Amino acid sequence: MDVKTLCLGLLSRGDYSGYEIRKQFEEGAFSHFQDAGFGSIYPALKRLTEEGLATCSAQAQESRPDKKVYRITPRGREALFEAVNEPPAPDKLRSDFMFVLYFADLVPPRQLDRLIAGRIAHHEEVIARLEAIDLSRRTSEEAFVIRYGIALHRAARDYFETHRHELVGDSIRSGATA
Amino acid sequence: MDVKTLCLGLLSRGDYSGYEIRKQFEEGAFSHFQDAGFGSIYPALKRLTEEGLATCSAQAQESRPDKKVYRITPRGREALFEAVNEPPAPDKLRSDFMFVLYFADLVPPRQLDRLIAGRIAHHEEVIARLEAIDLSRRTSEEAFVIRYGIALHRAARDYFETHRHELVGDSIRSGATA
DNA sequence: AGGTACATGTAAGCTGTTACATGATTTT
DNA sequence: AAAATCATGTAACAGCTTACATGTACCT
Numbered sequence: 524m525d526v527k528t529l530c531l532g533l534l535s536r537g538d539y540s541g542y543e544i545r546k547q548f549e550e551g552a553f554s555h556f557q558d559a560g561f562g563s564i565y566p567a568l569k570r571l572t573e574e575g576l577a578t579c580s581a582q583a584q585e586s587r588p589d590k591k592v593y594r595i596t597p598r599g600r601e602a603l604f605e606a607v608n609e610p611p612a613p614d615k616l617r618s619d620f621m622f623v624l625y626f627a628d629l630v631p632p633r634q635l636d637r638l639i640a641g642r643i644a645h646h647e648e649v650i651a652r653l654e655a656i657d658l659s660r661r662t663s664e665e666a667f668v669i670r671y672g673i674a675l676h677r678a679a680r681d682y683f684e685t686h687r688h689e690l691v692g693d694s695i696r697s698g699a700t701a
Numbered sequence: 702m703d704v705k706t707l708c709l710g711l712l713s714r715g716d717y718s719g720y721e722i723r724k725q726f727e728e729g730a731f732s733h734f735q736d737a738g739f740g741s742i743y744p745a746l747k748r749l750t751e752e753g754l755a756t757c758s759a760q761a762q763e764s765r766p767d768k769k770v771y772r773i774t775p776r777g778r779e780a781l782f783e784a785v786n787e788p789p790a791p792d793k794l795r796s797d798f799m800f801v802l803y804f805a806d807l808v809p810p811r812q813l814d815r816l817i818a819g820r821i822a823h824h825e826e827v828i829a830r831l832e833a834i835d836l837s838r839r840t841s842e843e844a845f846v847i848r849y850g851i852a853l854h855r856a857a858r859d860y861f862e863t864h865r866h867e868l869v870g871d872s873i874r875s876g877a878t879a
Numbered sequence: 880a881g882g883t884a885c886a887t888g889t890a891a892g893c894t895g896t897t898a899c900a901t902g903a904t905t906t907t
Numbered sequence: 908a909a910a911a912t913c914a915t916g917t918a919a920c921a922g923c924t925t926a927c928a929t930g931t932a933c934c935t
Contacts (some may be wrong), residue, residue, distance in 0.1 A: 524798040525877055525922075553761055553803070555795040572884055583912055587931065588886045607804045608812070611797035611798040616844060619702040619789035621849070625731070625843040625898055626785045627712060635785070664805040667868055671799070671860055678856030703894075720914055729925055740893055766902085766914045 526559045526567040528606045534577055534595040535603050539564050552656060552665055555672040568593055571635065576602050627690055636691045639683055640697060646680035704737045704745040706784045711782050712755055712773040718767065719743050729832060730843055733850040734826060746771055754780050805868055814869045816859055824858035 532542055533553070548559045555658045559567075567592075571577040576599035579635045580686050581589040595603075620642060629636055705715040710798075711722055711731070719742050726737045744767075747754040754777035773781075798820060806815055831851045836844045 524795070524800055528838065529800065532800060535804070540886080541888090542884095553800075556794050556799040558793060558795070560924070561887080562889090562925070567886090578928085584886085588888090590886070603804065604807050607801045608809075610803050612814075614794065614796040614798060615736060616734050616792065617702070617736070617793045618792040620792060621734040621846055622702050622710060622731075623785045623789050624849075625842060625846045626781065628714070629782050629785050629843075631826065638789075642844075662806060665805060665865060667805075667864060668799055668803045670713050670864070671802075671857075674860045675853065675856055678853055679849075682852045686845060689841060692726060717928080719916090721914095730910080738896070740907070740917090744895095748914090768914070769928090 524557075524561040524606070524612070527571055528603070529553075529557055530564060530567050530571060530593075530594065531560060531576060531599055531603045531606070534571075534593055537601060538594045539591050540593070541568050544568075550655070550662070552669050552672075555676070556668075557652065569697060571599065575599075624690070632691050636687075639687050639691065643680055643683050646676045646683070649676045650680070702737075702784070702790070705743040705749055706781070707737060708742060708749060709754060709773065709777055709781045709784070711864050712749075712771055713778060716770050716772045718771065719746050722746075726855050727774075728830060730831070730839070730847050730850075733831065733854070734846075738743070749777065753777075765771075777826075802868070810869050817869065821858055821861050824854045824861070827854045840874055 528573070530544055533539060533547055539547070541561070544565050545561055545666075547553060548557060548564075568577065572579050575596060577593045577595050579591050579593050581591050584590055585663070615626070620638075623630065626644070632639070650673055653676070654670050656669055658669065661669070707726075708722055711717060711725055717725070717833070719739070723737070723739055723742050725731060726735060726742075746755065749771070750757050752764070753773045753774060755773050757769050757771050759769050761767055787877070800814075801808065828851055831847050831854070834847055836847065839847070
């Protein structure tokens with residue numbers, strides 16, 4: 524799924540500027556399974572407009588660049604319909620963190636401990652962010668996906684809390700603290 | 702983490718050919734958090750050799766191309782050490798499947814039901830594959846990562862089994878089957 | 880005085896994917 | 908007879924990331 528389709532999806536639920544779209548990728552309901560930065564969002568919105576899948580209206584603002592608000596067109600909705608009815612490509616996960624853990628014997632115990640603490644904190648953050656979303660204002664599909672995110676991040680957090688001692692516990696207790 | 706470093710990691714646990722490395726990405730302990738195809742593995746191994754991080758010995762085989770077996774060098778081990786002691790980049794997950802679910806109202810209920818059934822089956826497959834790994838032959842770090850994979854895929858499977866009715870249950874029961 | 884949030888965009892570069900090229904052996 | 912497995916590699920392409928370019932307003 525390219526960034527173009529991702530943007531189209533967001534626009535199907537409301538009118539947004541590129542800046543707002545990026546914020547949704549960063550903080551919104553999508554944030555736990557998709558990502559995109561300015562460098563891919565702006566060109567994507569441009570192409571969406573060129574292809575007639577969205578329209579753009581520039582809103583003049585004082586002492587700021589024009590805010591360009593995009594709106595999905597009927598043809599854009601068709602394109603989104605077709606995209607979600609295609610068999611989805613397999614998930615792609617790339618976790619440098621897990622790679623590091625796989626070779627955790629090469630990492631000093633202290634650093635490893637900090638790393639895992641940071642990971643747990645990160646999961647807590649994501650959980651808090653997703654829990655803060657008011658589900659009563661969302662479609663049941665959206666709520667399903669958001670709750671999935673919460674469930675998965677909780678599972679990850681719980682795993683680390685329960686098993687972290689298997690990685691760092693012993694090394695910390697023996698001489699490493701000297 | 703680029704494919705070069707990923708290959709270096711695998712080579713730190715044994716000598717392998719490009720073909721075998723790909724199999725490990727596909728089926729091995731890594732498979733649930735990293736991925737790479739031939740098109741990136743072969744060039745990566747070539748560069749590893751050029752940079753003196755691995756050596757390559759071609760083993761002649763009858764009626765097959767030479768099998769090129771790579772072995773990590775001491776400098777390769779140093780490079781791996783440095784890589785895993787760098788702060789890891791944040792995880793990157795791209796899930797077209799979750800995107801589709803987010804807009805599941807656009808998908809016919811039957812198709813949605815099949816999609817979710819397939820997803821559950823996929824999680825079962827990954828769980829079975831990871832459970833088949835003999836942990837007694839692995840380092841505790843590797844076992845930790847493998848068990849993490851099992852835990853996460855179980856959580857995902859359980860979520861779908863418990864909540865799938867929220868997405869498709871009602872639509873299936875009402876007129877859609879006509 | 881400095882950092883963050885608002886606001887958009889381009890260009891170069893890096894990386895990875897897909898398709899192509901080749902060919903024998905083993906399994907179904 | 909077809910499909911999968913073994914086995915390596917290149918070239919073109921697509922896509923995303925990073926850095927650059929610009930500037931105001933508000934908060935600390």
